[in-house]
Amino acid sequence: MAKPNALHTLAELAQNDTEAAARELGRLQGLRTQAENQLNQLTQYRHEYRERMQAVAAEGMTSGRWHDFSRFLDSLDHAIRQQTTALEKAEADLLAGRSRWQNNKRRVNSFDTLIARADAREEKVAARREQRTNDEYAARLARDNASRLN
Template sequence: MLKHSPLNTLADLAQTDTDAAARELGRLQGLRTQAELQLNQLTQYRQEYRERMQAVAAQGMSSSRWQDFSRFLDALDQAIRQQGAALAKAEADLLAGRSHWQHQKRRLNSFDTLIARAEAKQEQVAARREQRANDEYAARLVRTAASRLSEA
């Protein structure tokens, strides 16, 4: 196992970056959800206000009251448009955050793959070294046995 290799250091840094990107992605998801909730609330409030306006209008209302209702509906429409733009920005930020997290995750996976390859190579070298030592030991035993036989 590669304990203190530069690859492990880089993998640790990549893990830190991936974790930070994941936290940011969660934050962005929360902002997007909040923006959508606010837009839905504004839209619902506009619908309720419009229904109230229609109920009052059915009973008869002055032109100044009609204008007040209309101005407030216009203001609500403007707020809905602004909130729609805020939601669109939150969605774009979320997509960018997701892309950044995916990039960091791929980077981390690359380091993990490189570490696994290096460990496999290190294990292979150790296995060869052990095999060589076993072969030398077996050869030494054979030579020792052969020399004892020849001396006898």
């Protein structure tokens, strides 16, 4: 393996960025799941409240009580719209976070490729150097053997 150099330092920094992006991606996934769960709870609660309202209405209710039920349903609808918006934002944030992580991962892979190529070049140079040394040694032995024979 090659000695540490700027390329290794950059690769390490890119790896750190990728790990940070992965942690952030996990956090964003948690926020998205939380937003979805809250929306599902609000929607379920609205459905149950609407059924309760219909059951009470079937037995008869005053206009004031009907108005109270309607107002509360309106506030639930408003909360559902807000939570839907929050979920959409959480999904957009998650997509952006995933994109950041993917870009960082590609960067790490690029540095790994560059390092592997540099290592391969270095190994090739070392192999040529060793071959040249061996060739020189073999030639010297051949010369020495030839001079001894003469």
